[in-house]
Amino acid sequence: MPNESKRENAINAVTSGVIIAPLKGWTQLGLRDVWEYRDLIWSFTARNFRIRYRQMALGPLWSILSPLIDMVIFSTIFGGLAKLPSDGVPYSIFAYTALIPWGYFSGVTNGAAGSLVSEMDVISKIYFPRLVIPFSNVLSLLFDTVISLLILLGMAFYYHFPFTWRLLLMPFYLALAALAGLGIGLWLATLAVRYRDVRNLAGYGLQIMKFATPVVYSASLIPEKWQALYRLNPMYWVVEGFRWIFLGTGQAPSLMIGISGILAVLIFVTGMYVFQRTERTIVDWL
Amino acid sequence: MNDIPVKVEDLGKRYRINASENRSRTLGRTLLDALTSPFSYLRNSLSEPSAAQTLWALRHVSFEVKRGEILGVLGQNGAGKSTLLRILSKITLPTEGQANVYGRVGSLLQVGTGFNYELTGRENIYLNGTILGMKKKEVDQKFEEIVEFSGVRAFIDNPIKRYSSGMIVRLGFSVAIFLKPDVLLVDEVLSVGDAAFRQKSLEKVYELVNEGCSVVFVSHDLFMIQRLCKRAILLEAGKVIEDTDISVMIEHYLSRITNILAPGDWLDLATGHHQGSGDVRFVRISYRSGNAGLNDQAYPDGPLEFLLEVEARIARTISGVSVSLFDLSGFRLINAGTIRDLPLQPGVNSIRIMIHSLHLNPGTYLMALWLVGPAEVLLDQILSAAYINVVPKIEPTMIDINPYHDKVTSHVDVSLVEVHRQSP
Numbered sequence: 001m002p003n004e005s006k007r008e009n010a011i012n013a014v015t016s017g018v019i020i021a022p023l024k025g026w027t028q029l030g031l032r033d034v035w036e037y038r039d040l041i042w043s044f045t046a047r048n049f050r051i052r053y054r055q056m057a058l059g060p061l062w063s064i065l066s067p068l069i070d071m072v073i074f075s076t077i078f079g080g081l082a083k084l085p086s087d088g089v090p091y092s093i094f095a096y097t098a099l100i101p102w103g104y105f106s107g108v109t110n111g112a113a114g115s116l117v118s119e120m121d122v123i124s125k126i127y128f129p130r131l132v133i134p135f136s137n138v139l140s141l142l143f144d145t146v147i148s149l150l151i152l153l154g155m156a157f158y159y160h161f162p163f164t165w166r167l168l169l170m171p172f173y174l175a176l177a178a179l180a181g182l183g184i185g186l187w188l189a190t191l192a193v194r195y196r197d198v199r200n201l202a203g204y205g206l207q208i209m210k211f212a213t214p215v216v217y218s219a220s221l222i223p224e225k226w227q228a229l230y231r232l233n234p235m236y237w238v239v240e241g242f243r244w245i246f247l248g249t250g251q252a253p254s255l256m257i258g259i260s261g262i263l264a265v266l267i268f269v270t271g272m273y274v275f276q277r278t279e280r281t282i283v284d285w286l
Numbered sequence: 287m288n289d290i291p292v293k294v295e296d297l298g299k300r301y302r303i304n305a306s307e308n309r310s311r312t313l314g315r316t317l318l319d320a321l322t323s324p325f326s327y328l329r330n331s332l333s334e335p336s337a338a339q340t341l342w343a344l345r346h347v348s349f350e351v352k353r354g355e356i357l358g359v360l361g362q363n364g365a366g367k368s369t370l371l372r373i374l375s376k377i378t379l380p381t382e383g384q385a386n387v388y389g390r391v392g393s394l395l396q397v398g399t400g401f402n403y404e405l406t407g408r409e410n411i412y413l414n415g416t417i418l419g420m421k422k423k424e425v426d427q428k429f430e431e432i433v434e435f436s437g438v439r440a441f442i443d444n445p446i447k448r449y450s451s452g453m454i455v456r457l458g459f460s461v462a463i464f465l466k467p468d469v470l471l472v473d474e475v476l477s478v479g480d481a482a483f484r485q486k487s488l489e490k491v492y493e494l495v496n497e498g499c500s501v502v503f504v505s506h507d508l509f510m511i512q513r514l515c516k517r518a519i520l521l522e523a524g525k526v527i528e529d530t531d532i533s534v535m536i537e538h539y540l541s542r543i544t545n546i547l548a549p550g551d552w553l554d555l556a557t558g559h560h561q562g563s564g565d566v567r568f569v570r571i572s573y574r575s576g577n578a579g580l581n582d583q584a585y586p587d588g589p590l591e592f593l594l595e596v597e598a599r600i601a602r603t604i605s606g607v608s609v610s611l612f613d614l615s616g617f618r619l620i621n622a623g624t625i626r627d628l629p630l631q632p633g634v635n636s637i638r639i640m641i642h643s644l645h646l647n648p649g650t651y652l653m654a655l656w657l658v659g660p661a662e663v664l665l666d667q668i669l670s671a672a673y674i675n676v677v678p679k680i681e682p683t684m685i686d687i688n689p690y691h692d693k694v695t696s697h698v699d700v701s702l703v704e705v706h707r708q709s710p
Contacts, residue, residue, distance in 0.1 A: 021384035127376035
C-alpha cells in the first residue's frame with residue numbers, strides 16, 4: 001500500500017500531458033523544458049570536465065596553453081615587428097587580456113555550432129531539450145577560462161596593475177560573451193544541419209570577427225566615423241571591458257554597450273528559436 | 287491520474303525520399319539560386335513536395351493504450367514501427383495528427399545511450415539517468431537499487447570500458463527501468479543479456495505494469511508479442527490494419543498459412559527452394575505418428591516418423607541428414623537426424639527418421655530439411671519445406687497443461703536411420 005501511494009505521488013508530480021504534434025507557427029523557446037532538465041546540464045558539464053581532466057592531461061593544458069601561445073605569437077609579430085599600438089601597456093598582457101574572453105567566446109560559438117552533430121549518437125535515440133548541450137558547453141568552458149584568468153591575475157600583479165572593484169564586473173562580461181557566442185553558434189548549428197558548407201564558412205566568419213574586434217590591435221586604430229558601427233559588436237565591449245578591468249585602459253561601459261547588448265540578446269533569442277525548430281526534426285535531416 | 291496515458295490520433299509522418307539531394311545542398315548554392323533565378327527558387331521552396339518525392343512512413347494511425355496495459359505493435363520491417371516509437375519518444379515530430387502522452391516516458395529502445403566509456407559505472411548511472419529525464423536527487427534515491435539490480439556492484443567505480451558488453455547492457459537496462467516510467471516503450475531489447483537477467487527484467491516490467499505503467503511493445507514477431515500482450519495493433523505500410531485481441535490476430539495469421547502437410551501425404555520437394563550443391567537432393571517427404579485414433583497426426587510425447595526420399599546421381603556417402611522443426615517465431619525446437627555416414631546408391635534412396643518421443647506442444651511448426659556430405663559439404667537444404675500440425679493427444683479440455691511452455695525441449699530421441707534402395 002505505501003508503495004502505491006508513492007506511485008500516485010509520482011504520477012501527480014509529473015506535469016500533465018505532453019502533446020506530440022507538428023510545430024505550427026510560433027512556439028515557445030522551450031526554456032521551461034530546459035529548466036526541467038537542469039540536472040542534465042550539470043551532468044554533461046561534469047562529464048565533459050571529467051573526461052578532459054582525467055583522460056589526457058594535454059586536453060585542458062592545451063586550452064590554457066593556446067591563449068598563451070597566441071600571446072607569444074601576436075606579441076612577436078604585431079607588438080614586436082609591426083609595432084601596433086597597445087594603449088601604452090606591454091603588448092603581451094594587452095593581447096592576453098583580450099585573448100581570454102575571445103577564446104571563451106569562440107569556444108562557446110563552436111561548441112554550440114557543433115552541438116547537434118557532436119551528440120548525434122544520443123540525439124537520435126533519446127529526447128531531451130537539445131539546448132542542454134550548448135548550455136552545458138558554456139559551463140564546461142568556464143573552468144578553462146577561470147584557470148586562464150588566474151594566469152592573467154598573476155601577469156597583472158607582475159606588471160603592477162592594481163586590482164580594483166571593477167573585477168566584480170567580470171562575470172557580466174563573460175555572460176555577454178557567452179550570450180553572443182550562444183546566439184551565433186545556435187544560428188550556425190541550425191544552418192549547418194541544412195547546408196554542408198556552413199561549418200567551413202563559420203571558421204572564416206569567426207576569423208573575420210576576430211579582426212573586427214580589438215583583440216590584437218588597439219581600438220584607437222579605427223577611424224572615428226566607423227566607431228559607431230564598430231561598437232555594435234558585443235565582443236568589442238567584452239574585450240575592451242576586460243582591458244578596462246585589468247589594465248585600466250580599454251573602454252568603460254557606456255550607453256552604447258546597452259545597444260550592443262540588445263543586439264546580442266536579439267541574436268540569442270532568434271538563435272534559440274530557429275534551433276528549437278530544427279532540433280525537433282533534426283533526426284530526419286541527418 | 288489519466289486512464290489513457292497514450293492516445294494517438296490520426297498520426298502521420300512524411301519523409302522526403304530524395305533527402306540525400308537536400309542534404310548535399312550548400313548555403314552558397316542556395317544563395318546563388320535565390321539570386322540568379324529568384325522566381326523559380328521561390329516557387330520551389332514554397333510549393334509542397336510532390337507525392338513522388340515523399341513517403342508516408344505512417345498515415346492515419348490512431349490507437350490508445352490504457353493504464354497498466356501492454357499493447358503489442360506488430361509489423362514487418364519498414365511497416366512504420368520505429369517511426370512510431372521515434373514519435374512517441376519525442377525524438378522526432380509527426381507531420382500531422384498528434385500523440386498525447388501523459389506522464390513520464392521511459393524507453394528500453396537503446397539502453398545505455400550516452401554512456402561514456404571513460405567514466406565509471408557510478409558516473410554513468412548519473413549521466414544516463416539525467417539524460418533519461420531524472421533529477422540528480424532521484425538518481426541518488428534509486429542509486430542503490432540500480433546497482434543492486436545491475437549486479438555490477440564490484441566494478442561500480444571502474445571505468446565502463448573495462449566492463450563486458452553484458453555488464454554494460456545490464457547497467458543501462460537497470461537505469462532505464464528504475465526511471466519508474468508511466469509509459470514504457472520496449473523494443474526487442476528484452477532479448478538482450480543472459481537468460482537469468484532477461485527473466486529478472488521481464489519480471490521488473492510486469493511489476494511496473496502492475497503499478498499502472500503502460501507498455502508499448504514493438505516487435506516483428508507475433509509470437510513474441512503473444513507472450514507479453516493481450517491486445518496488439520498490426521502495422522502495414524504505415525497504416526494500422528488490425529487492432530484486436532492477440533488471439534484473434536494469431537488466428538488470422540494462421541489462417542494465412544496454407545501449406546500444411548497432412549500426415550501420410552507425400553510432399554513433392556522438387557519445386558521447393560533448394561540450397562547446396564545438389565549432388566544429392568530431397569525428392570519428397572511424408573510423416574506419420576502411427577496413432578490411428580488421431581489419423582496419424584503428430585501429438586505431444588508421441589512417436590513421429592519421417593520418410594524422406596533423396597536422389598543421388600552417383601553412388602556416394604552422406605555424413606549427415608536431419609529434419610528440423612521451428613516454432614512460428616523461428617526458434618528451432620527439434621533437430622532430428624544423424625551425423626553418421628550413410629552410403630547411398632545411385633537413384634532414389636529412402637531414409638527413415640524416427641522420433642520416439644516428440645517434445646512439442648500442440649501447434650503449428652515449420653519443417654526444414656538438411657543434408658551434408660563428408661567434411662560438412664552442404665548437398666541440399668530446404669529451409670521452409672512445409673508446416674505440420676501437432677494436435678492434442680487427449681481431450682481438448684486438458685490442453686491448457688503446457689508441459690513445454692518455456693520452449694526448452696530436453697532432448698530428441700532419434701532412432702537409427704535406415705537406408706533402402708528403392709525398388710525401381
